[in-house]
Amino acid sequence: MWALIATSIAMLSVMALALARALKAETVYDRILGVNMFGTKTALFIAVLGFLGGRPDFLDIAIVYALINFIGMIAVLRFFEYTASSESDNTEESSK
Amino acid sequence: MILDTLSAILLICGAFFSVTGAVGLFKFPDFFTRVHAASVTDSVVTLLIVAGLMLRTNFDLVTVKLFIMAVFLLLTGPTASHALAKSARHGGLLTLPESKASDEQSKERGS
Amino acid sequence: MSTHNNRSIIHIAIWGLVLAIFWVLLSGYFTPLLLSLGALSVVLVVALLWKMDSIDGQVPLLPLNLKFLRYDIWLLGQIFKSSIQVTKLVWSNTTTLQPVMVKLPIDHIPLKARVLYANSITLTPGTLSIDIDDEHLSVHALQNHSIMELASGDMARRASTLVKDGA
Numbered sequence: 508m509w510a511l512i513a514t515s516i517a518m519l520s521v522m523a524l525a526l527a528r529a530l531k532a533e534t535v536y537d538r539i540l541g542v543n544m545f546g547t548k549t550a551l552f553i554a555v556l557g558f559l560g561g562r563p564d565f566l567d568i569a570i571v572y573a574l575i576n577f578i579g580m581i582a583v584l585r586f587f588e589y590t591a592s593s594e595s596d597n598t599e600e601s602s603k
Numbered sequence: 604m605i606l607d608t609l610s611a612i613l614l615i616c617g618a619f620f621s622v623t624g625a626v627g628l629f630k631f632p633d634f635f636t637r638v639h640a641a642s643v644t645d646s647v648v649t650l651l652i653v654a655g656l657m658l659r660t661n662f663d664l665v666t667v668k669l670f671i672m673a674v675f676l677l678l679t680g681p682t683a684s685h686a687l688a689k690s691a692r693h694g695g696l697l698t699l700p701e702s703k704a705s706d707e708q709s710k711e712r713g714s
Numbered sequence: 715m716s717t718h719n720n721r722s723i724i725h726i727a728i729w730g731l732v733l734a735i736f737w738v739l740l741s742g743y744f745t746p747l748l749l750s751l752g753a754l755s756v757v758l759v760v761a762l763l764w765k766m767d768s769i770d771g772q773v774p775l776l777p778l779n780l781k782f783l784r785y786d787i788w789l790l791g792q793i794f795k796s797s798i799q800v801t802k803l804v805w806s807n808t809t810t811l812q813p814v815m816v817k818l819p820i821d822h823i824p825l826k827a828r829v830l831y832a833n834s835i836t837l838t839p840g841t842l843s844i845d846i847d848d849e850h851l852s853v854h855a856l857q858n859h860s861i862m863e864l865a866s867g868d869m870a871r872r873a874s875t876l877v878k879d880g881a
Contacts, residue, residue, distance in 0.1 A: 510611035514652065517618035521644070524625035536634055536691040543683055544628065544641045547676060548621065551652050554672065555614075558656055563665040567740070570672050577679035584686045587694070620797065627804040635842070635854050636813050639800060643839040647797040650790070664742045671740070681836035688844045688854065698815050698854060 511559045518552040539583060546576030610658035617651030620644065635698050638688055645680035649673055722767050730760045785876055789834055792869075796840045796860065803840075803856060814858050816865075817850040823870055827877040831870055 522545055529541030550573040557565025620643060627640025653673040660666045697705065737752040803811065820828055832843040832851060840860050845852040855861045864870075 510614045510655075514614040514618045514655075517622055521621045521625040524628065528625075528628050534634060534691075534696065536687060536694070536696060537637065539687055540634070540637060540641055541628070543687065544624070544644060547645060547649070547680065550672070550676065551649065554656060554669070555652065558659055563660065563668075566665065566668045566672060570668065570675065570740075573672060573675050573679065577675075577683060580683045581686060584690050587690060620801065623801045623804050627800070630804060632809070632811060633813075635815075636811060636856060638842055638854075639840055639856050640804060642836070642842065643797050643800050643804075646793050646837050646839060650793070664739060667739045671736075677837065681833050685832070685836050685843060688842055692844050692852075698813060701815075 508559075511555060515552060515555045515559060518548055518555060522548050522552065535587060539580070539587070543576070543580050546580070547573065550576065606658045610655045613651050613655030613658070617648045617655060620651065621648040624648065633698065633702070634691060634696055635688065638684055642680070642684050645684065646677065649676045649680070722764075725767065726760055726764055729763055730756055733759055781876055785872055788872065789837070792838050796838050799860075800839045800856060811856065812858065813854065813856055814861055815844075815852065815854045816861055817852050818864060819849060820846075820851045820870070821849045823874050824877050827870075827874040830876065831873040834869060834873065835864065 525541045525544040525548060527541075529538045529545065532538040532541060550569045553565055553569040553572060557563050557569070624640050624644030627643065628637055631637045631640050650673065653669050653676075657666050657669050660669065733756045734752070737756060741748055741752065820831070823831060828846065828851075832846055835841050835843045835851075835853060840857065841853055841855045841864065843851055843853050853861065853864065855864075
C-alpha cells in the first residue's frame, strides 16, 4: 500500500513539473511536450489511483484518457506544423 | 507477499524514472534533448508501473486491461514524440550544434 | 485481382475477430443488450476498414508470430539499457552534453520494416527519429555512442528479417 501512495505522490509531482515546464516554455513545441507528458502521466496516475482506492474500474477511464490525449496531440501538431514557424521566430527574437 | 514486494520494487523504480524524466525536462539545454528526457518517462515508466500494477491484480480481466493500456501507451508515445520532433524540425527549430554554429557565424559577421 | 480480394477478406475477418475479442475483454459483461451493442460497433468499424482498404489498396499486416515476440523482448532489453544511460546523463552535469544529428541510409531496408525500425528507434530512449524520406532517416541522439550502435545495423537487420519472413 505504501508503494502505491509513494508512486502516486511521485506521479503528482511529475505532473506538476510537466505543467510548470508547459507554462514556462521558450517555444511552442516545449509547451506541447510538457502537455503531452502531463497527459501520459495523468493516464498512469488514474490507473494507480484506481488500485489505491481498490476500484480497478478506473482503468477504463485511464485508457480513454490515454487515447484522447494522443488524438489531441496529433490534432494540435497538425495545426502547428505549418503555422508555428513565425511564432517561434518571434519568441526567439524576444528572448534575445 | 513476494508478489507485493516485487510490485513495490517495480512501482518505486517507475516513480524514480518518471522523476528523472521530469528533472531532465528542466535540466537539458534545448528542445530536442528535452524530447529524449520525456521519452524515457514514456517508455520505461509505462512498462514498470503497469507491470507493478499487474502483480497486484487477481490475474483476471483487469490484468488484460492493464496490458491493453500498456500497448496503447507504447504505440502512441513514440508516435507523438516523432510527430512533435518532426513538426519542430519543419517549423525551423535548430538542434544544439546547429544553433551554436549559427551563433558563431553571426558573431563573425558582427565583428 | 482475385488474390488481392481474398487477402483483404481474410484481413477483414481477422480484424472483426480481434475487435470482438477486444470488446468482450474490455466490457466483461454478457447481457444481450451489451453484446448486441458490441456486435454493432464491430460491424461499423469493419465496414469503415473495408472502405479504407478499397480506397488505398494496400493491406499492411505485421506478422504476429514467435519471431515478432522475440524482437519485442529484445527491444524491451534495449529500452531498459538505454534508459539507464539517459538516467545517468540526466543526473550528471548536463552542460557537457553533445547531442548529434545524423542521416542514416535506409535504402537497403524493406519498405514495411522501415516503419518498425523508425518506431523502435524512437521508442528507445536517447535516440529519436525525426524525418524520413526514400533514402535517409534523420536520427537525433543524446550521445555519439548510441548513433554508432545504430550504424552497426543490428536493429535494422533484426527489423528487416522479421518482415521478410512474415510477408
